[in-house]
Amino acid sequence: MAPTRDDYEALHAGFRWQVPARTNIAELCCARWARSSGRTAIVFDRGDGRVETSSYQDLHRAANRLANALAALGVKRGDRVAIVLPQRPETAVAHFAIYRLGAIAMPLSILFGPDALQYRLENSEAVAAIVDVGHLEAVRAARPDCLRHLVAVGPAGGSAANGELDWDSLLARGSDRFAPVRTLATDPAVLIYTSGTTGPPKGALIPHSAIIGNLPGFVASQDWFPLDGDVFWSPADWAWTGGLMDALLPTLYFGMPIVAGAGRFGPERAYELIERHRVTNAFLFPTALKMMMKHDPVPGRSRSLALRAVMSAGESVGATLFDWCRDAFGLSVNEMYGQTEANYIVGNSALRWPARPGSIGRPYPGHRVALIDEAGRELPPGELGEVAVNRFDRHGHPDPVFFLGYWRNEPATRAKLSGDWWRTGDLATSDADGYLWYGGRADDMFKSAGYRIGPSEIENCLVQHPAVGNAAVVPKPDPERGNLVKAYVVLAPGREAGEALVAELQQHVRGKLAPYEYPKEIEFIDELPMTTTGKVQRRVLRLREEERALEAGGTEPPPRD
Known part of the structure; x- marks a missing residue:
């Protein structure tokens, strides 16, 4: 499990960003792979024995149909379109259609109630929403005047008189050919609302380039994904940065299959999905790992698992989980740290440099990270400071991982900046080798x-x-x-x-x-x-x-x- 050498410094020194001026997430994560037939994109396990497979061609053609249909409804470049869907192929289709239109996808959790939905829909001035039929009532109750169209995904669609449309009927009208809007790497692609400790949620506006900014950390934390035969799964909700940018989109960027699992997370369900679909790579929250550890401490006795890499983030992994993953799965769990505003910036990669139990790792190649004090000064090893990431890498080149700013809230954006440093609000210490040790939220x-x-x-x-x-x-x-x-x-x-x-x-x-x-x-x-x-x-x-x-x-x- 442990590498025989430490490649960290060489990887950092040799890394250079390559971001095309014109970039679109739908092209990078779907369209280019759809040019060859039969390549599996999403394996949808419904949890009742039914498993459905979607190819990249399937996703691409459906996205084109949806893009044509949305355009006919008046959705245009820059418009915000809400996506209130669980893990299922239609979620990816909705994202790619919106990106190809040059519009902005706004994923929202199916767990949100009417108040949470209403705030985000009103604040973003969303013009349309694509909603799982099982969660339609909450969106109807929250529906603001700006929301002109509501698309229901699933059986028994809504009424056209109320501006409600059925997904299948809508796609049936559209051509499977669409001329996409040519977007710049710096154009907005996704609007994700983050929950702060004070005040209402803020919308983080994320550009198309951010998918490229996430890749070094994704590849490293998944022990050099992809290898032949890799299959990815995570229970992380695709409505959040962790599910969207740490699982769905980077997996599809590399043209590999990802498992979508219907239903609530449970430890037995997790083991079942990993075993049935021969999952090799996973992103599992520490909470999920704790539940799996307590449910079946020695899974190898009764299960045949193919896991080769696990990334974990969101809370501290700690030595107990680190040791259990080593014993239970035969791998070193790679802890990662990031935020919606600047994601996948710090972490481990057991394949290429030694992991230290309890450490959140080192800055991934392409990212310049430091601990700073209240005045913005960099702190030496051993001193507790705020984790900050610089807008430029060690070579002086712009880091594409950054968000564009908070939606219509420039003061909030400025308040988190100290010169070129983005303040995360998280505390840590570092050791002499550059490993960071998480100290908690500043407000915790x-x-x-x-x-x-x-x-x-x-x-x-x-x-x-x-x-x-x-x-x-x-x-x-x-x-x-x-x-x-x-x-x-x-x-x-x-x-x-x-x-x-x-x-x-x-x-x-x-x-x-x-x-x-x-x-x-x-x-x-x-x-x-x-x-x-x-x-x-x-x-x-x-x-x-x-x-x-x-x-x-x-x-x-x-x-x-």
Whole structure:
């Protein structure tokens, strides 16, 4: 698993960006592969025994039909078109049709309720939405005046009188030939709304060039994808950056097959998809890996798996999961770090340079990353600072991974820049070899009795205990210490809560970390609040503690940093 040599410096020094002036994601990820027949693009596993295969030609012809149909409805270059679809071939078709029109795809999660949908549809002034029929009611309830057309995907389409159209009927009208709009690499392609810790979500406008900017990290974290016979799968929602830019689009860029799995994620379903479709490469959130580890700690005893590379991101992997992936799958999980605004910028690649358990890795070739202080100064190894990525690589060339800015919110864009450095809001330290060690979100850090606490290390320690399925650590306001360290714990199957287990978990952490880091209070919970991208919403738990403190007659919570 470990490489016999460290190629990192040579890879970085020799890397040069090659971004054509005219670039379109649909051409790079579909049209060019459709020129040869029979090449598999998407394997759609419906979860009920039915498996459907779509070729690149299938996707390309359907995208042309949809592009013609949307153009006939008046959708034009620069218009925003919402996509409210799960993992299924129509999702890719919708993206490629919108890109070929020169319009802007706005993927939205099928888990969004009417309020979340309405804000994004109104803020973006979307003119059309392509919606899974099972989630049509939420979009109808949220539908703003700007949304002129609604396309229903699935049986029983809507009424034309309400501007609602049936997907199959719409595609039947369109020709499978379409003259695409010629887009520049810097033209907008995707609008993805990111959830901040304060204020309403902001729309990150992503250019066509970003797919190229993502490729070095994707190739490296997937141990030099693609190799002959590679098959990709991830449960990550294609409506989010992780599913779209870390799974669907880069896999299709290389003309390889990706598995689309219908239904909710579950550990047994994950194992089933990986085994049935001979998945070789995967992107699995740490939360998903924890669930799989607890469900079947030794999958090799009863399953035939073909996994050769796994990337993980969204939360810290930690030593426990790192070791388990090595033992269970025979591979070193490659942790990755990125954001919607500048994605796939830091990570590991066990095939080409040594992974260090617990580290989020080194900057991938093509990206210049540093830790900076509040004044924007680069910090030396060992000092905690904010992760920042420069708009130019080490050779002085523009980095194509960057987004264009927040949708109609220039002040928010400027606020995250320090000269040419983009501030991520995440904290880390670095070692002498350039490996970064994640310290948490700047807004997740807090002080307890004068000590600065980062939740990730404590959470990873708790998960090492066999009774813990998952954990989240937040501050609990306290008049004497400012804050107490509090842990919310989801128990592993078959375990029961109790005072004895609380004491056992506290001693477990106290014996491995600093004395001030062990949780003074532990609350058992059925499930942690999670984002649709698989991240723990510590903010929800933190606000719960602050509200409880006020109800108990306390004061406003102290500053966390």
